[in-house]
Amino acid sequence: MRRQLSEQIDRRTLRGGVGLRSLLSAVTVLSCLAALQVMAAPLEGAQDGDQLDKPAPPTKIEGPLCPHCKTTGKLPNPFYEKVHDLEENVLYCSYCIEKDKNGLGLPWLVCKRCRNKALKAKAQVEFDAKAAELKAWLAERRKIDAKLDVDEPLLHLQTKHFVWAWSVPGFKAKDKKYYKPHEGLHLYADRMEKFHSDFQRVHKITDADNIHNLHQLFFLERQRHGTVACREYAFMPTPNGRASRQGTPSVYVTWYDRNKRPTDEDFYMELLHNVNHLFTAVYKNSWWLHECGIAYEGGSHWWEIYYTKRAGTRCFVESDSESGWVSKKWQAVVKKAVLAGQHPSLAEILTIPGTSLKTGLHPFAWSYIDFMMHKDPAKVMQFYYVIKLKKHPREAFRNAFNYSIPAFQAEWEAWVIETYSIQEDSPAIPKRLRFR
Ligand SMILES: [Zn+2]
């Protein structure tokens, strides 16, 4: 591993640094881009990565050769090699910045005994700039610790689309593996980036369709810390320690409530459900979907089921605390109702806001969205968008699907009877929407 990294540095740096992009992206895309502007200058016109397998053009090295770093000015950072698997897609991680006193978790260190003083000086300038950037980021994040008045420092982490504040203790996940706090944070950060990528792929949208692409997530150990974060960062005075600020800023705060959410999968579902609310709220404008319970809750349940095969999160659970609604058998619930003619009509359920959607209606909200996703996930985003323009949900539906509501409902009924299973535990994901 060390040899690989060292060779990677050699091959790329010696050719003028174009290939340094992929190496540094492990640490930070932003500063990488800045570095590229400086480093790539001598090779203007070269295509990224197009010459990796061709012999490098001879590059004239000024000054003496250095046997320690093979005349690059840089040595692989042993700390980074140990955490590489966790950190490679991360922009900033407080754990690395603080644990690695010498290298702040960067992929390379300056060759301190370098025989080539000019290269050493150049590497030092680059290192110092990155170190300053990492420390400035962490100093800003530590202000959150002070506001929350925590006993132990929080873990902070930033990926391309999320910035996390985390104080969840170690836990056993669904894969039976025990995750220490830092590993648990990375598990969730990876899950949410994957969700972001799947959401956009399935709905056929890109970052450019959103008004912004950075979501702030607070997952804290104690309710009292959550309550402060709700007030200070979501700007919502919710005493239960959970808050969802949808749009600008985009913030979700929760805490490690093992009574309500006994397992890792319960928290995963909670995050999927609520992060879906964040994603839909930043699509094209800054507004949420709560006026239409199908879109708001049905859409979030669809993604919970997509990943975990069941739905278990209620946004407004405090106002409607009927128990026992978490079920794996939503297909059966819906199909039995349709067969018995006891299902809510699309016309009636379309106009119920998320806040008033009763427990028994959630499987139907999910199922109507399920059918819309089956028809065309891109049109589902169009449906959401017209709701976000504060049009009537019926108008939004017709605009997106160009269907009469009774005709669509009749098709949905036939589709439910045809495709849903009464026996099966878990709803099937349509084949073309599954993971690649
Ligand atoms: Zn980390």
Ligand SMILES: [Zn+2]
């Ligand atoms: Zn050296």
Ligand SMILES: [Zn+2]
């Ligand atoms: Zn919800």
